[in-house]
Amino acid sequence: xxxxxxxxxxxxxxxxxxxxxxxxxxxxxxxxAAGGTVFSFCLLREQxxxxxxxxxxxxxxxxxxxxxxxxxxxxKNDLKRMLIPPQANILDASLIPDLITKYRETDEDTRKRxxxxxxxxxxxxKYPNTLELKLSLRKPVARVMQDGEPYLxxxxxxxxxxxxxxxxxxxxxxxxxxxxxxxxPDEGAKWSDTEALLAGISTVEDVAEHESRVNAGITTVxxxxxxxxxxxxxxxxxxxxxxxxxVLWGHARSHPGFDDLTPEEKLHNLNRELAGIRDLxxxxxxxxxxxxxSTMPRKRRVPR
Numbered sequence: 001x002x003x004x005x006x007x008x009x010x011x012x013x014x015x016x017x018x019x020x021x022x023x024x025x026x027x028x029x030x031x032x033a034a035g036g037t038v039f040s041f042c043l044l045r046e047q048x049x050x051x052x053x054x055x056x057x058x059x060x061x062x063x064x065x066x067x068x069x070x071x072x073x074x075x076k077n078d079l080k081r082m083l084i085p086p087q088a089n090i091l092d093a094s095l096i097p098d099l100i101t102k103y104r105e106t107d108e109d110t111r112k113r114x115x116x117x118x119x120x121x122x123x124x125x126k127y128p129n130t131l132e133l134k135l136s137l138r139k140p141v142a143r144v145m146q147d148g149e150p151y152l153x154x155x156x157x158x159x160x161x162x163x164x165x166x167x168x169x170x171x172x173x174x175x176x177x178x179x180x181x182x183x184x185p186d187e188g189a190k191w192s193d194t195e196a197l198l199a200g201i202s203t204v205e206d207v208a209e210h211e212s213r214v215n216a217g218i219t220t221v222x223x224x225x226x227x228x229x230x231x232x233x234x235x236x237x238x239x240x241x242x243x244x245x246x247v248l249w250g251h252a253r254s255h256p257g258f259d260d261l262t263p264e265e266k267l268h269n270l271n272r273e274l275a276g277i278r279d280l281x282x283x284x285x286x287x288x289x290x291x292x293x294s295t296m297p298r299k300r301r302v303p304r
Contacts, residue, residue, distance in 0.1 A: 055088070055089060062132040068168045074164050088131075090128060116137055118135075142174050142204045142221070153191070159185050175220065195227070195255070207263070215271065217242040217243065220239070221240075223236075225237075235249060245280050245286065248289060249289060273286045276295070284298045
C-alpha cells in the first residue's frame with residue numbers, strides 16, 4: 001500500500017512541476033473566485049427569499065373556478081391554517097409537493113375540519129407570491145331540520161358546516177328535509193337515518209329546479225313516514241308548501257314503490273292540479289302519485 005501511495009505522490013509531483021508555479025497559482029485563483037461566486041449567489045438567493053414580496057399569505061391564495069355559493073375567504077383561511085406553512089415562500093421548490101403530501105397524509109382531526117374539500121385537483125405557482133388551487137368541493141343540496149335547527153347536507157348525506165355557504169342572489173333558497181331520525185351528526189359525518197335522508201335528497205333533486213316548486217311554493221320534503229314506518233297505508237313522502245298545503249308524493253325515486261309514477265309524471269300532475277286552484281291556502285292536500293291525481297280542500301268550520 002505504501003508503494004501505491006508513493007507512486008501516486010510521485011505522479012502528482014511531476015504534474016505540478018510540469019504546470020509550473022504560476023499556472024498553479026492561476027488555477028487556485030480561478031477556483032477561489034468560483035467558490036466566492038457560488039457563495040455570493042447562495043447569499044443573494046437567501047436575501048431574495050427573505051423579501052416580503054415572495055411570502056404567501058391568505059390574500060395570495062387563489063381558488064380557481066370557485067362556485068358562487070361558497071365563501072372563498074373561509075376556504076382560503078382553512079387551507080392556509082391547516083395545509084400551508086406559516087412562512088410559505090413561493091421560491092421554495094418543495095412548497096407544492098409538501099402541500100400535496102400534507103393533504104394526503106393529514107390526520108383524521110384535520111380532515112374533519114376540511115370536510116368541504118373533496119379533493120385538491122391541482123396547485124400551481126403564480127409569481128411573485130400567489131398559489132392557485134383548483135378544488136373539488138362538497139356541494140350543499142338541502143337543509144336537514146332537526147330540533148328546530150337547519151343543518152346543511154351534501155348529496156351523500158354528509159353534514160356540512162354552514163359557515164362556508166352563502167345564498168346566491170336571484171336563486172331560490174335550499175329546500176328543507178324534515179323527519180330524519182337520530183341525533184345530529186358531527187360536521188363531516190353522515191346522519192344515521194341514512195336511507196330516509198337519501199330518499200329526501202333524491203326528492204329534493206327532483207323538484208328543486210322545476211317550475212312546480214315555485215308555482216306551489218314548496219319549502220320542505222317530509223320523510224317522517226319513509227318506508228311506511230309510521231303508517232303503511234299513507235304516502236311515504238310529503239312535500240309541504242309555504243301555505244301548509246301537503247303534496248302527497250308517494251315513494252321517493254331512490255326507493256320506488258310498485259306502480260309508482262316517475263318524478264316527471266308527478267310534477268306534471270302537480271302542475272295540472274295547480275292550474276285549477278285559485279287560492280292554495282284553501283287546499284289541504286294535492287295527491288300526485290297516482291294516474292288520477294286529486295285535490296282536497298280544507299274543511300271549513302261551520303259556525304254555530
